[in-house]
Every structure is written in C-alpha cells, then in structure tokens.
Amino acid sequence: xxxxxxxxxxxxxxxxxAALLSLAAGIGIVRFPDPLxxxxxxxxxxxxxxxxxxxxxxxxAENGATVAALVPILAFQMLTAPVSAHMVxxxxxxxxxxxxxxxxxxxxxxxxxxxxxxxxxxxxEPDLPGLVTDxxxxxxRP
Amino acid sequence: MSGRITEIGRWQGFLLQLPLLVWLVxxxxxxxxxxxxxxxxxxxxLALLVTRIFYLPPVDLSGRFSVYWGLAFAWHFAVDxxxxxxxVAWQAIDPRGVPVNxxxxxxxxxxxxxxxxxxxEAISLVPGSLVVEVDRERSLLYVHALGTPDDAAVERVRHxxxxxxxxxxxxxxxxxxxxxINRERRAAGRPPIRLSARQRRYEEAREGE
Numbered sequence: 001x002x003x004x005x006x007x008x009x010x011x012x013x014x015x016x017x018a019a020l021l022s023l024a025a026g027i028g029i030v031r032f033p034d035p036l037x038x039x040x041x042x043x044x045x046x047x048x049x050x051x052x053x054x055x056x057x058x059x060x061a062e063n064g065a066t067v068a069a070l071v072p073i074l075a076f077q078m079l080t081a082p083v084s085a086h087m088v089x090x091x092x093x094x095x096x097x098x099x100x101x102x103x104x105x106x107x108x109x110x111x112x113x114x115x116x117x118x119x120x121x122x123x124x125e126p127d128l129p130g131l132v133t134d135x136x137x138x139x140x141r142p
Numbered sequence: 143m144s145g146r147i148t149e150i151g152r153w154q155g156f157l158l159q160l161p162l163l164v165w166l167v168x169x170x171x172x173x174x175x176x177x178x179x180x181x182x183x184x185x186x187x188l189a190l191l192v193t194r195i196f197y198l199p200p201v202d203l204s205g206r207f208s209v210y211w212g213l214a215f216a217w218h219f220a221v222d223x224x225x226x227x228x229x230v231a232w233q234a235i236d237p238r239g240v241p242v243n244x245x246x247x248x249x250x251x252x253x254x255x256x257x258x259x260x261x262x263e264a265i266s267l268v269p270g271s272l273v274v275e276v277d278r279e280r281s282l283l284y285v286h287a288l289g290t291p292d293d294a295a296v297e298r299v300r301h302x303x304x305x306x307x308x309x310x311x312x313x314x315x316x317x318x319x320x321x322x323i324n325r326e327r328r329a330a331g332r333p334p335i336r337l338s339a340r341q342r343r344y345e346e347a348r349e350g351e
Contacts (some may be wrong), residue, residue, distance in 0.1 A: 020231070021227060021231055024230075024231030024232075024234045024235060025231070025234070027234045027235050028230070028231075028233070028234030028235075031234060031235075031240060032234070032240055033240055036243070036272065036274070036286045037240065037241075037243060037288060039272055039286075040230055040269055040270060040272060040286075040288045041230065041234050044226070044227065044230055044267075044268070044269030044270070045227045045230055045231050045234075045269060047223065047227070047267055047269075048223055048224060048227035049227075051223075065175035065176060066175075068171075068172050068175055069172065069173075069175055071172055072169060072172045072173060075169075078263075078267055079263070081266075081267065082262070082263050082266030082267055082273070085266060085272055086262075086266060086272070086273050086274070089272050089273070089274050089286060090274055090275060093245075093274050093275065093286075102240070102242055102243055103242070103243055103244055103245060104242050104243065104244045104290050104291070104292070104293075104296065105244040105245065105246065105290075105296060106244070106245045107244075107245060107246050107247035107284070108245045108247065108274060108275055108284040109245070110247075111247060111282075111284075
C-alpha cells in the first residue's frame with residue numbers, strides 16, 4: 001500500500017465520520033423538542049464534523065497554502081458558532097420557546113423570580129440578570 | 143516626570159495590545175496564502191488601521207501566558223470535544239427518548255471579561271452545554287445543559303465548567319484571578335494552584351487587607 005493510498009484511506013475515514021456527525025445533527029434537530037436542545041444538535045457535532053472534513057481535505061492538499069486556508073475556516077467557525085448558538089438560545093429562552101416540563105432545574109427562572117420578588121419588596125425596578133448584557137459594554141465594571 | 147509616565151503607560155498599552163495585532167497580521171497572511179514583504183507590510187498597516195477605526199474597549203490582558211497550561215487546555219478541550227460530540231450524536235438517535243435538561247446558574251471566580259468570554263466560548267463549543275444568558279456584573283453564566291437526569295449530573299456539569307475556567311486562568315489569568323481560585327481551593331481544603339514567589343507575595347498582601 002503506497003503513501004498516497006494511505007492518505008486516501010485516511011480521507012475516506014474522516015469524511016465518513018464528518019458525514020455521520022452531520023446525520024446525527026440532522027436527526028437531533030428533528031427529534032429534540034425545543035429550540036434550546038435543538039441548538040445543541042444543530043451547532044455542536046458540526047464543529048467536530050467540520051474538523052473531520054477539514055482534516056480529510058488537508059490530507060489531500062498538495063501544498064501548504066491550501067492547508068493554511070483551512071485554518072481560518074476552522075478558527076472563524078469556532079469563534080462564531082457559540083455566538084450564534086447563544087443568540088438563538090437566548091432569544092428562545094426569552095420568548096419562552098422551551099419545554100419546562102423537560103427541565104430538571106431552571107436556575108435562571110429562579111433568579112428572575114427572585115429579582116421580581118426583591119423589586120416588589122423594595123418597590124423598585126427588578127434587577128434582572130439578563131438585562132445587564134444589553135447595556136453598553138464599554139462602561140467599566142463598578 | 144508625568145510625561146515620562148504616560149509614555150511608559152502608552153508603551154505598555156501597546157505591548158498588551160500586541161497579541162491582537164499579531165493575530166490580525168497572521169490572519170491576513172492566512173487569507174492570502176503566501177508570505178511576501180508586501181503581504182506582511184499591508185497586513186501590519188491594515189491591523190493598525192482596523193484597531194484604530196473599529197475601536198473596541200481594550201482587552202485586559204494579564205501580560206502572562208503559560209505555554210504548558212495553554213497546551214493542557216487545548217488537549218483537554220480536544221478530548222472533551224470528541225467525547226461530547228459522540229455523546230450528543232448518540233442522544234440525538236437514542237431510541238429511549240429525548241434527554242432531560244437543566245438551566246444552571248454557574249458562579250465563576252473571575253471578574254475578568256476576557257476569561258469569562260473565553261470560558262463561555264469554550265463550554266459553548268463543547269456539545270451538551272450552551273450559554274443562554276450572561277450576568278457580567280456578578281460573573282454568572284446561565285448554562286443550558288443537555289442530558290441531566292439527576293442532581294449528580296447537574297453537579298458534574300457545574301464542576302466541568304469551573305475546571306475549564308481554572309485551566310484558562312492557569313494559562314493567562316492575572317494574579318488576582320489565581321488568588322480568587324486559590325481562596326476557594328484553600329477553603330475546600332485543596333492545594334492552591336500556581337504558587338510562584340510573586341503569586342505568594344500578592345496573596346499574602348491581599349489576605350492581610
């Protein structure tokens with residue numbers, strides 16, 4: 001078995017793993033009941049799937065420039081996937097698109113309830129934890 | 143005298159921003175796919191321009207980076223990524239039904255924006271945990287965890303997030319961040335992390351307050 005054949009075999013294995021992870025992600029999107037769970041299936045196995053696909057491509061690359069072009073693809077995917085997952089998950093939580101009966105614990109709801117109770121007690125606006133992130137982030141912490 | 147001090151301050155500020163500039167230049171070179179004098183020069187020029195025009199609040203870098211803990215973090219991250227990806231893929235096709243989940247409030251030790259962001263990014267990239275909400279004032283992460291059938295699983299998720307934070311602090315945390323972690327470790331009867339002579343002096347000064 002020559003070196004080229006070994007590389008081909010490696011590429012096939014990695015591409016197959018990437019395809020399996022994408023398939024599992026697709027099944028997860030259909031099966032999971034609420035947006036928060038679906039975000040796990042939609043965004044997460046993709047990262048490893050992407051790594052596998054990029055490794056398969058890298059094994060077939062004939063020069064360093066192609067490999068170098070693969071690095072920013074992964075870097076940007078790793079930087080942006082959590083942000084988009086967070087934004088969709090956050091919107092899903094705030095618009096109550098979640099199945100509370102499938103939650104064992106919800107400490108965010110506890111925190112919001114407590115903020116409302118404290119606010120009612122002192123007759124002020126509730127100090128909601130989630131709203132803090134909407135403020136201008138350039139202001140320093142107290 | 144004061145002019146000299148601002149000069150030093152500006153120089154230190156530039157040094158602390160240097161990693162960002164270097165990263166932008168490297169990115170530029172990766173996008174071009176070749177390293178020539180012109181691509182490096184235009185990269186430096188653009189990096190300076192971008193950091194001037196799209197001004198962001200300066201990132202508080204501690205000025206410290208441990209290569210050993212950086213590699214340890216990368217290794218654990220890769221292992222977690224593979225294990226959790228397979229786990230979530232299995233949960234997606236598990237014939238016994240869909241998992242029970244939790245939204246957890248996780249109290250981090252750090253007050254640093256950078257470490258909090260890196261921790262949130264790292265746990266969001268690993269399947270099974272998703273940051274739903276962030277409380278920057280109180281350093282709280284609200285994490286949606288997939289597959290927490292009982293309280294023991296909940297505590298495992300909480301612990302794993304704090305371990306990720308600890309690895310990031312060991313890699314590039316400031317003395318203050320390390321102290322915050324060590325204070326809790328001592329209270330729990332565990333050995334403190336990273337006790338250099340400088341760190342010990344810093345912690346003694348803080349404990350003495």
